[in-house]
Amino acid sequence: MTNFSDLNLNPKILTAIEEAGYKTPTPIQAGAIPAAIDGKDVLGIAQTGTGKTASFTLPMIHMLARGRARARMPRSLVLCPTRELAAQVAENFDTYSKNLKLTKALLIGGVSFKEQDQLIDKGVDVLIATPGRLLDHFERGKLLLTGVQIMVVDEADRMLDMGFIPDIERIFNLTPFTRQTLFFSATMAPEIERITNTFLSNPTRIEVARQATASENIEQGVVMFKASRRDREGTEKRKILRALIQGEGDKCTNAIVFCNRKVDVDICAKSLNKYGVQAAPIHGDLDQSQRTQTLDEFRAGKLRVLVASDVAARGLDVPSVSHVFNFDVPSHAEDYVHRIGRTGRAGRDGKTVMICAPRDEKNFEAIEALIQKEIPRIENPVQQDAAEFEEKDTKPKRTRGRKPHQPASADAEDSKASSKASTRASDALDAKTPDTKKPDTKKPEREERTERAERNERSEPNRGNGRSNKSHDRNTVVGMGDHMPSFIALSFDERRAS
Ligand code: AMP
Numbered sequence: 001m002t003n004f005s006d007l008n009l010n011p012k013i014l015t016a017i018e019e020a021g022y023k024t025p026t027p028i029q030a031g032a033i034p035a036a037i038d039g040k041d042v043l044g045i046a047q048t049g050t051g052k053t054a055s056f057t058l059p060m061i062h063m064l065a066r067g068r069a070r071a072r073m074p075r076s077l078v079l080c081p082t083r084e085l086a087a088q089v090a091e092n093f094d095t096y097s098k099n100l101k102l103t104k105a106l107l108i109g110g111v112s113f114k115e116q117d118q119l120i121d122k123g124v125d126v127l128i129a130t131p132g133r134l135l136d137h138f139e140r141g142k143l144l145l146t147g148v149q150i151m152v153v154d155e156a157d158r159m160l161d162m163g164f165i166p167d168i169e170r171i172f173n174l175t176p177f178t179r180q181t182l183f184f185s186a187t188m189a190p191e192i193e194r195i196t197n198t199f200l201s202n203p204t205r206i207e208v209a210r211q212a213t214a215s216e217n218i219e220q221g222v223v224m225f226k227a228s229r230r231d232r233e234g235t236e237k238r239k240i241l242r243a244l245i246q247g248e249g250d251k252c253t254n255a256i257v258f259c260n261r262k263v264d265v266d267i268c269a270k271s272l273n274k275y276g277v278q279a280a281p282i283h284g285d286l287d288q289s290q291r292t293q294t295l296d297e298f299r300a301g302k303l304r305v306l307v308a309s310d311v312a313a314r315g316l317d318v319p320s321v322s323h324v325f326n327f328d329v330p331s332h333a334e335d336y337v338h339r340i341g342r343t344g345r346a347g348r349d350g351k352t353v354m355i356c357a358p359r360d361e362k363n364f365e366a367i368e369a370l371i372q373k374e375i376p377r378i379e380n381p382v383q384q385d386a387a388e389f390e391e392k393d394t395k396p397k398r399t400r401g402r403k404p405h406q407p408a409s410a411d412a413e414d415s416k417a418s419s420k421a422s423t424r425a426s427d428a429l430d431a432k433t434p435d436t437k438k439p440d441t442k443k444p445e446r447e448e449r450t451e452r453a454e455r456n457e458r459s460e461p462n463r464g465n466g467r468s469n470k471s472h473d474r475n476t477v478v479g480m481g482d483h484m485p486s487f488i489a490l491s492f493d494e495r496r497a498s
Contacts, residue, residue, distance in 0.1 A: 002030040008037055010062050012099035017058070020095055026051030031206035033059050036182055041203035043196055044184040047338070048155075048317060049345045050208050053092045056152045056182045060126065061097045063150060069103055069123035073147030077175070078128045079168065081158040083108040083288060084295065088317055089154065090128045102126065107133045110288025117142050131159070131167035138174065148175040156185035156192050157334075162311070165191060172199045187334065218344035219351045221378040226358055234264070236382070237355050238271045241327055243381035244353050245277055245305070248323060251351075254298065255323035257307045258339045260331065268327055269307040279305035310335050319345050326354035329363045333370040353378065 002025055004017050025033065028046045035042050036059035046052040060076055069075055080086040090106045105119040107129035113136075120127070120143055127134070127143075137143045151172070153159070159168055172181075181200050185192050196203065223240060227233035245252055257272075259265045262283040272279035280294045280303055297303040299318050310330065321343045330336050336354075344350025354375070356364045368374055 007033045007058075008062075009033070009058060010065050010100070012065070013058060013061055013096055016096045016098050017054075022054075026055070026208075028052050028206055028208045029055040029058070031204070031208070032056065032182070035204035035206075036060075036180070037062055039180055041180060041200045042182045043200060043203040043205045044182070045186070045188060045205070045207040046184060047186040047341060049341050052184055053089055053154075053317070054096065056154070056184065057089065057092050057096055059182075060150055060152070061093070061100065061102065064102055064125045065100050069125045070147060071123045072120055072142065073144045074105070074120070074124045074127035075147055076126045076150040076152075077134075077145065077148045077171075078126065078152040078154060079131055079134070079159075079171065080128065080154045081130065081162055081164060082311060083110060083130060084291065084316060085155060086128050086130055087292070093126060093128070104128060107137055108288075109133050110291075113137070113140075113142075131164045131171060134171060135167055145171070145174040146176055148179050150180045150182065151175055152182045152184070154184050156183060156195070157187045157189060160189055160191055161332075165195065168195065169199075186338070217349050218340055219349070220340065220373075220375045221351075221353045222364070222375045223353065223355050223378055223380050225355055225380055233357060234267065237327060237357070238268060239382050240355055240380060241268065241325060242272065242275050242277065244325060245272075245323075247381050248351070251322065252304075253322045254301065254303075254318075254320070255305050255325060256318075256321055256339075256342050257305060257325045257327050258330070259307065259309060260328040262309055264327065265307050265309050269305075272305055272307070277305055278303060279307055281307045283309040284311055310339070316342060317345070318342070320348060321345070322350065324350070324352040326352070329354060329356050329360035329367070331363050333363070333366040336367045337371065 004014055004022070004025055007025065007030075009017075028044055028050045032042045032044050032052075032055040036056065042056075044052055044055060046055075056078070060078075064075060067075065078086075078089050080089055086106060086108050090104060093102075093104055102125040103119070103123065104126045105116055105124045105128070107116050107127060109130065109132065116137065120137070129137075134143075138145065153168060156168075159165060181203070183196055183200055183203070188196075223244070225237065225240060227236050241257065245255065257268055257279070259268055262285055265281045265283045269279045269281035280297070282291055282294050286294075294303065294306065295316070298306045307327075324340050324343045326336070326339060330339060340350070340352040343352060354364075364375075
C-alpha cells in the first residue's frame with residue numbers, strides 16, 4: 001500500500017495532510033500525484049468522493065512551492081463548473097498549503113470584480129475560477145494567462161452538460177502550449193475524449209471506478225407512487241417525503257433532498273419547514289451570499305435538510321450526509337449516481353430513497369440499466385392516506401368556496417402553495433414568496449447563458465412558453481365566484497363518466 005510519504009511531496013504538505021487526518025492516499029491520489037510531480041499530463045477518470053481534489057491540489061502546491069507569482073500572471077489555473085465547487089477547491093488549497101506562503105484568487109460570479117482584480121494585480125500562485133468569470137476578467141484586460149504552467153480542468157463532464165466546452169477550449173488556447181494539464185472527469189463522453197486528445201499530451205490515465213457505479217455502502221430504495229389526482233401529485237409527494245424523513249428518525253442526522261426543478265426546491269423547503277423539519281433551499285436563482293450561508297450552515301450541522309437542484313449541489317463535499325432523498329427521478333441517469341454519491345462518503349454508510357411517479361418510469365428504468373442493479377421497492381409510507389385521498393376524490397369538490405386565510409388543513413395550504421407556484425413563472429414566485437431569496441439580477445451575461453443551457457438540460461419549465469401549466473390551468477376556474485356548479489370542478493374524464 002502506498003503512503004503519503006512515498007509520494008515525494010514537500011514535507012510541509014505532508015504535515016498539513018497529517019493534520020487533516022488522512023492516513024493513506026486514495027487510489028486516484030496514489031496514481032495522479034507521482035505522475036503530476038513528474039511533470040506529466042494527467043487524465044483522471046474519477047467521481048467526487050474519491051479524493052480527486054487532493055489528487056491535483058497536492059502536486060500543484062508541491063510544484064508552486066518553488067518560484068514566485070508575477071502581477072496579473074497567475075502561475076496555475078483550476079477551472080470548475082460551479083461556484084460552489086470552485087469555493088470547495090479553494091478551501092482544499094488553503095488546508096493543504098497552510099504551511100507554505102502561496103497566494104490564490106477565487107474568480108466566481110456573485111463576488112465583486114474589484115476585489116478579485118486587486119488580488120490578480122498583486123500576482124497569484126493559483127487562480128481558481130468558473131470559465132465564464134475567468135473569461136470576463138480576461139476580456140476586461142485584467143488578466144494574462146501566458147504565465148500558466150499548470151492548468152486543471154475539474155468535472156469536465158459537468159462542464160459539457162453546462163455548455164462550457166467552447167469556453168474551455170478558448171481558455172486552453174490562451175495558455176502556453178508548454179503548460180502541464182491535469183484533467184478530471186467522472187465519465188468520458190465523446191466530446192470529452194476529443195478535448196483530451198486535442199489538449200493533453202500523452203497523459204497518464206488513471207481510472208478509479210467503473211463509469212457511473214454507485215458506491216456499495218449506500219442502501220438504496222424507491223417508492224413507486226401514483227398520485228390520487230394529477231393536481232395532487234406535488235402535495236402527496238411532499239407528504240411521502242416527510243414520512244420518509246420522519247420514518248428514519250434519529251438515523252437521519254442530515255439529508256439532501258434533490259428536486260428536478262428550482263420551483264420545487266423552493267416549495268419543498270418551505271413545506272418541510274412548515275411541518276417542523278428544518279430545511280433550506282439551494283439553487284441557481286438564489287444569490288451567492290445566500291447559497292454560501294446555507295451551505296456553511298449545512299456543513300456545520302446547523303441545518304438538517306438541504307433541498308437542492310442538481311447544478312447547485314454538483315460536486316458538493318459534505319463528508320457526513322446520512323441520507324439523500326430524490327423527490328424526483330432525475331432525467332439523466334448519471335445524475336442519480338452523482339446525487340446519491342453525496343451520502344456514503346469516505347467509507348461511511350449512507351441511505352437513499354427516491355420517489356418515482358408513473359411518468360418517471362422510463363427515466364427510472366434508465367437508472368437501473370446504468371447502475372446494473374435493481375433498486376429495492378419500498379412501501380409507500382403514506383399508502384393509507386393515499387387511499388383516503390382516492391375515496392374523497394370520487395366526490396365532486398368545490399374548489400373556490402374557502403376564504404383565503406382559512407385552510408382546512410395544513411395540507412390544503414400546502415396544495416395551494418403548490419398550484420400557485422406551479423401556475424406562475426418561477427420568477428414571480430421568487431418575487432412574492434417571503435422566505436424565498438431574490439434572484440441575483442446582476443449576473444453576468446455568460447452566467448445567464450449557462451443557466452439557460454442548464455434549464456434546457458434539466459427540462460425546467462421554460463418561462464412563458466405557455467406549455468408547462470396546462471394541467472393546473474384545467475383545474476382552476478376563473479370568474480365563477482363562490483357559486484360554481486359542482487360539475488365544473490370535475491376533470492374531463494370524470495365528466496364523461498358521470
Ligand atoms: P473529493 O473527492 O476531492 O471531493 O474528496 C472527498 C472527501 O475525501 C473530502 O472530504 C476529502 O477531505 C476526503 N479525503 C481526500 N483525500 C483523503 C484521504 N487520503 N484520506 C481520507 N480522506 C480523504
